[in-house]
Amino acid sequence: MRFHIQQESDIPASSQLYNQICFAIAARHYPPGHRLPSTRQLAMQTGLHRNTISKVYRQLETDGVVEAIAGSGIYVRDQQKQREVKSASSYRNKGVTDIDQEVRKSVDGLLNAGCTLQQTRELFVQEIDWRLRCGARVLVSTPREDIGASMLIAEELEPNLNVPIEVVPMEELEDVLESSNNGTVVTSRYFIQPLEELAKQHGVRAIAVDLSDFRNELSMLKELRSGSCVGIVSISPGILRAAEVILHSMRGNELLLMTANPDVGSRLLALLRAANYVLCDSPSLPLIEHTLRQNRSQLMRMPQVHCAKNYLSESTIEQLRKEIGLIK
Secondary structure: OOOOOOOOOOOOHHHHHHHHHHHHHHOOOOOOOOEOOOHHHHHHHHOOOHHHHHHHHHHHHHOOOEEEEOOOEEEEOOOOOOOOOOOOOOOOOOOOOOHHHHHHHHHHHHHHOOOOHHHHHHHHHHHHHHHHHHOOOEEEOOOHHHHHHHHHHHHHHOOOOOOOEEEOOHHHHHHHHHHOOOOEEEEEHHHHHHHHHHHHHOOOEEEEEOEOOOHHHHHHHHHOOOOOEEEEEOOOHHHHHHHHHHHHHHHOOOOEEEEEOOOOHHHHHHHHHHOOEEEEOOOOHHHHHHHHHHOHHHOOOOOEEEEOOOOEOHHHHHHHHHHOOOOO
8 A cells, every 4th residue: 555645735744644554554454463664665655754754653553553573663463362361372363274173282282381281171261251251242432522433333233243232432431341341342443552451451352343445435536537526424523534634645635625524414514515426424324315305406416425335344343243252
């Protein structure tokens, strides 16, 4: 993936690069364990000073998005790693073809680490019980200011997970976990670090879900004629901010961009009046269609409306189903 910095933009170059890297990671263009380009490579690609790129990488590391390995480079952090286990063995699935052999290897690893058979049995039972307890319910959590992101995640998880799903603002999550610490906390990768720390204190898991790569939507935006007005409508302010940075990095000032939350009727109507093309999430579509019907006489032309099919990647939903024991 190539990164583009618009030097004439009011958005600082470091913020442009930070947001583009976060989007690339969230959309799995850079999967967990992937080595990011060196500061030299990014400097050649973007024209930024290597010190600026180093500062962005340090911020990504502070935010828990990447990890630096001395003498090797910067790598995408694996947010799906299991909690700390009392053994030297790793249970990461690498395309298992012989389940019995994998079980034997896991047991051998624990025995070689000094465990007795009884201790090995207790470790397995403890881990399974813990996973079952974590699968009792799903708590979807993001900051209150972007609770729309939680609603988008919950909407796509609900038909796929046969467990109760609750939307809880991050500011209220500690109180919820203190009253009942059963469940798995699910969030976007942008917010995983503080939630991991909180979840660990209460003996539950925090799992980051990956966003869709929005391939169709990005392809559509690349093909639009210069001078077109694009409207983006979402219940998530975070999506609107990210879309603004990404679209500007792709097309610069070639396109006029307007954004709106569907609940702000006056802003939504102004967007629909001006935009040639409107991109939206599924919760926003009914409000957009209603506003178009109600104000048809005031519109000189009807914009083309495209609703993004998914907010989450299909693979991240399947991974979550495995994590909470819904796939046998």
